[in-house]
Amino acid sequence: MTEPLCCEVLVIGAGLAGLTAALHLQENGIDTQVIEAQNRVGGRVHSMRQLGSNKEAGGAYIGAGYRRVISAAKRYGVKLIDVTPTLEFFREQELVLESRIIRQSEWPTHSDNPFPEKDKALMPWNYSRVLIARENPLQKTEDWLDPNQAHNDVSLSDWMKGLGLSDKAIKLGYDMNVSFGDNAQDVSALLMFFRAAFSLDQRKQAPKGVVGFTALNGVQRIPEAMAENLYNEVHYGKVVTSIDDSGEQAKAHCTDGTIYKTPRIVCSLPFGVLRNIKINPTLTGLQQEAVKKLPSQPVTQLYFAHKSNFWEADGFKPSMFTDGVAGMLAAARNGEDPTKVTSFTAWAMGPNAARLDSLPPKQAADLVIQEIEAVRPAARGQLEFLGLQSWGNDPFAQGGWAYFRPGQVSSFGATMGTPHGRILFCGEHLGLANRGMEGAMESGTRIAEEIVATA
Numbered sequence: 498m499t500e501p502l503c504c505e506v507l508v509i510g511a512g513l514a515g516l517t518a519a520l521h522l523q524e525n526g527i528d529t530q531v532i533e534a535q536n537r538v539g540g541r542v543h544s545m546r547q548l549g550s551n552k553e554a555g556g557a558y559i560g561a562g563y564r565r566v567i568s569a570a571k572r573y574g575v576k577l578i579d580v581t582p583t584l585e586f587f588r589e590q591e592l593v594l595e596s597r598i599i600r601q602s603e604w605p606t607h608s609d610n611p612f613p614e615k616d617k618a619l620m621p622w623n624y625s626r627v628l629i630a631r632e633n634p635l636q637k638t639e640d641w642l643d644p645n646q647a648h649n650d651v652s653l654s655d656w657m658k659g660l661g662l663s664d665k666a667i668k669l670g671y672d673m674n675v676s677f678g679d680n681a682q683d684v685s686a687l688l689m690f691f692r693a694a695f696s697l698d699q700r701k702q703a704p705k706g707v708v709g710f711t712a713l714n715g716v717q718r719i720p721e722a723m724a725e726n727l728y729n730e731v732h733y734g735k736v737v738t739s740i741d742d743s744g745e746q747a748k749a750h751c752t753d754g755t756i757y758k759t760p761r762i763v764c765s766l767p768f769g770v771l772r773n774i775k776i777n778p779t780l781t782g783l784q785q786e787a788v789k790k791l792p793s794q795p796v797t798q799l800y801f802a803h804k805s806n807f808w809e810a811d812g813f814k815p816s817m818f819t820d821g822v823a824g825m826l827a828a829a830r831n832g833e834d835p836t837k838v839t840s841f842t843a844w845a846m847g848p849n850a851a852r853l854d855s856l857p858p859k860q861a862a863d864l865v866i867q868e869i870e871a872v873r874p875a876a877r878g879q880l881e882f883l884g885l886q887s888w889g890n891d892p893f894a895q896g897g898w899a900y901f902r903p904g905q906v907s908s909f910g911a912t913m914g915t916p917h918g919r920i921l922f923c924g925e926h927l928g929l930a931n932r933g934m935e936g937a938m939e940s941g942t943r944i945a946e947e948i949v950a951t952a
């Protein structure tokens with residue numbers, strides 16, 4: 498067995514949360530070592546460079562109000578690219594129900610439209626978002642954890658029913674291609690209010706006319722540049738399997754036999770990963786339950802090249818939002834010219850992702866292509882499968898992002914990030930006022946500040 502290595506703080510995980518914490522500690526003179534299971538940094542920020550034209554598999558969109566991400570990019574010399582010109586094209590997509598294309602212009606008066614009269618013009622992919630933003634009871638993002646909001650920690654489905662919506666409206670307005678949970682019954686309305694409050698806050702902070710950014714050479718350049726600025730190089734291929742905090746110092750054990758011995762550990766692992774790591778003494782109470790039960794969203798993306806502009810042949814928009822296993826087929830525009838489609842990504846979420854994850858990648862791609870071709874004969878033979886990323890099947894992520902089931906915000910929200918002995922926790926799931934990449938950085942800074950304050 499290798500001799501234990503020492504440092505003042507050991508950071509487990511080189512995603513945005515872990516790297517943010519490490520850089521903050523380093524700046525405050527604390528000797529910090531980051532260890533990472535994989536052979537790259539970034540975690541759920543992953544630019545698929547091997548597939549060309551910077552297809553992003555993880556965190557892609559940097560809101561123009563993402564103060565932390567933008568300032569890290571500036572500080573570490575990563576050039577950001579304004580994606581505002583491409584956004585208008587995201588609104589252009591065809592609705593597909595039961596293999597039939599319904600144009601946006603047909604939807605307000607379509608016989609399948611189950612939305613209330615005043616909302617008939619809203620498309621299913623926008624419906625829950627607009628509704629939640631309109632009715633959001635939260636004044637500030639942080640309020641989602643306020644016990645006075647506990648009555649809203651009910652299923653999104655119950656909340657929508659409370660507004661008088663039918664089961665069909667909920668199915669089309671949320672369940673069709675879910676961002677959180679398997680369906681509207683599986684996600685807390687309070688989480689959705691938090692997300693809407695965060696989006697609004699972002700828009701308020703954004704400079705006028707700028708919606709968001711990506712990074713030159715891929716968003717992964719940001720964590721890479723952060724890691725390049727660490728005095729101690731990240732140790733790669735260090736898969737932590739257990740943490741022992743019972744002795745004089747805490748110890749992290751890795752599969753390759755390395756043991757890190759340290760006075761403090763910052764653990765940035767998603768709970769889906771953490772639940773498989775042995776911690777001694779064990780976590781207790783609601784924190785233990787949260788680590789065991791907090792779910793993470795199944796998300797699978799399939800990347801396709803197109804051999805021809807098949808949408809010019811059938812006259813429909815290139816992108817589609819479907820109720821089938823293909824989920825949302827998004828035309829990517831990653832080149833200089835935003836009008837030019839560079840490739841396609843099929844986004845499958847929740848049950849669709851779980852179904853595709855059970856198949857070998859080629860079979861999953863064939864299923865998606867078959868479905869697209871059945872809807873659009875002009876696409877026959879025109880899509881070439883490039884690759885697939887399943888976050889649900891990734892052992893170091895165990896899902897795309899954490900979500901809360903009804904009741905879980907009230908039970909876990911306030912306590913799940915509490916330090917456990919010498920172990921402190923961070924990660925996107927512990928963002929208190931921000932979500933996604935910005936939430937990951939918020940949590941990393943908070944934990945590092947706590948350590949600095951007590952050092």
Ligand SMILES: Cc1cc2nc3c(=O)[nH]c(=O)nc-3n(C[C@H](O)[C@H](O)[C@H](O)COP(=O)(O)OP(=O)(O)OC[C@H]3O[C@@H](n4cnc5c(N)ncnc54)[C@H](O)[C@@H]3O)c2cc1C
Nearest residue numbers: 510512513514534540541555556557558737924925933934
């Ligand atoms: C498909 C997708 C799209 C997204 N789009 C956006 C977006 O557009 N905008 C946005 O803001 N956010 C987006 N996000 C969310 C954002 O990417 C994440 O919230 C953020 O990157 C999470 O950072 P983290 O540091 O908390 O976790 P991670 O990035 O998951 O970092 C954890 C690290 O721990 C490592 N690790 C795991 N297990 C072990 C182990 N046993 N031992 C040692 N190391 C281990 C992992 O390899 C990883 O590097 C998206 C996420 C996904 C999946």
